[in-house]
Amino acid sequence: MAPDKKKVSALGLCSGGLDSILAALVLRNQGIEVEWITFETPFFSADKARRAARLNDIPITVKRILPTYLEMLKNPPAGYGKQMNPCMDCHALMFRLAGEEMQSRGFDFLFSGEVSGQRPMSQNKNSLRYVEKNSGYDGAIVRPLSAQNLPVTRPEKEGLVDRDQLLNFSGRSRKPQLELADRWGVKDFPSPAGGCLLTEKGYATRLRDLFNYQDTYRDAEFYLLSCGRHLRLNADHKLIVGRSKVENEKIEALIDPDMDVEFRVENCPGPVSLVPNGCDEATAKQAAAICAGYSKAPAGDPAEVLVIQGDRQTTLTVMPTPPRDNKPFLL
Numbered sequence: 001m002a003p004d005k006k007k008v009s010a011l012g013l014c015s016g017g018l019d020s021i022l023a024a025l026v027l028r029n030q031g032i033e034v035e036w037i038t039f040e041t042p043f044f045s046a047d048k049a050r051r052a053a054r055l056n057d058i059p060i061t062v063k064r065i066l067p068t069y070l071e072m073l074k075n076p077p078a079g080y081g082k083q084m085n086p087c088m089d090c091h092a093l094m095f096r097l098a099g100e101e102m103q104s105r106g107f108d109f110l111f112s113g114e115v116s117g118q119r120p121m122s123q124n125k126n127s128l129r130y131v132e133k134n135s136g137y138d139g140a141i142v143r144p145l146s147a148q149n150l151p152v153t154r155p156e157k158e159g160l161v162d163r164d165q166l167l168n169f170s171g172r173s174r175k176p177q178l179e180l181a182d183r184w185g186v187k188d189f190p191s192p193a194g195g196c197l198l199t200e201k202g203y204a205t206r207l208r209d210l211f212n213y214q215d216t217y218r219d220a221e222f223y224l225l226s227c228g229r230h231l232r233l234n235a236d237h238k239l240i241v242g243r244s245k246v247e248n249e250k251i252e253a254l255i256d257p258d259m260d261v262e263f264r265v266e267n268c269p270g271p272v273s274l275v276p277n278g279c280d281e282a283t284a285k286q287a288a289a290i291c292a293g294y295s296k297a298p299a300g301d302p303a304e305v306l307v308i309q310g311d312r313q314t315t316l317t318v319m320p321t322p323p324r325d326n327k328p329f330l331l
């Protein structure tokens with residue numbers, strides 16, 4: 001008996017959105033075995049992709065890629081979008097990493113849910129080409145939702161994919177996707193917008209500041225950028241001050257007791273505050289006064305602030321700084 005012919009298999013980049021889901025289903029409907037890969041950094045999470053994988057019964061590999069991502073993020077050859085989002089090089093990097101996975105695990109080709117012309121910057125025909133060329137997998141990436149509007153790919157030429165069963169979506173309208181989802185009974189998918197902190201103005205400002213003043217970073221420092229007030233005190237130090245119970249808890253959970261200095265106002269409710277990576281005495285006094293200024297300590301009276309670093313605890317007595325005086329430091 002002749003051995004079973006190996007089933008064609010494809011590895012898709014998954015964002016967890018409807019386009020990713022439909023792209024996988026277009027291929028699966030023509031008998032191709034599909035799996036997904038997705039990437040995680042402090043700037044974007046893989047939660048939506050994990051959920052889509054569970055709901056659609058598609059195996060998924062999640063990779064954390066921060067060090068590799070940072071190398072690209074600090075100097076993206078195609079530049080940034082409106083904020084710190086290097087979308088073209090981000091896509092190219094993800095396809096490169098997906099391509100390495102494809103090769104090591106023996107998939108036949110890559111695919112994604114990109115739709116030509118859907119995003120003016122990152123999904124026009126030129127940027128799809130840029131991504132493909134710079135990923136190192138030129139010709140191996142099938143975009144099932146838009147394939148009929150795009151050049152024929154190697155998998156189509158080799159008969160691994162039937163081009164006639166691929167689609168010709170283009171442009172910004174979501175109507176064709178929503179109609180297809182309805183027809184195929186795909187009901188559970190997230191809204192397309194958002195999810196990447198690099199596109200957010202406030203986050204981008206803080207990230208630029210971090211890159212300006214530091215050469216090395218802990219993962220926690222990127223998570224901290226999205227919570228609390230951030231005050232750049234001097235070239236070596238910044239202060240992070242919680243604005244709510246939730247933020248206080250988040251900051252608390254991200255503290256590295258061996259590295260960071262924590263400030264807590266004694267005898268009255270106040271924020272959890274933190275100077276990452278240690279500080280000198282003058283900075284500690286400044287930070288303690290600012291922290292007290294955001295607490296319920298009576299304005300104009302001295303306040304006691306506990307300064308904690310690892311096993312060491314000291315108490316500083318400071319005059320609370322009125323929050324209005326912090327404007328020049330706020331990021």
Ligand code: SF4
Nearest residue numbers: 044085086087090196
């Ligand atoms: S929005 Fe963020 S995750 Fe998406 S391509 Fe751009 S940089 Fe990458």
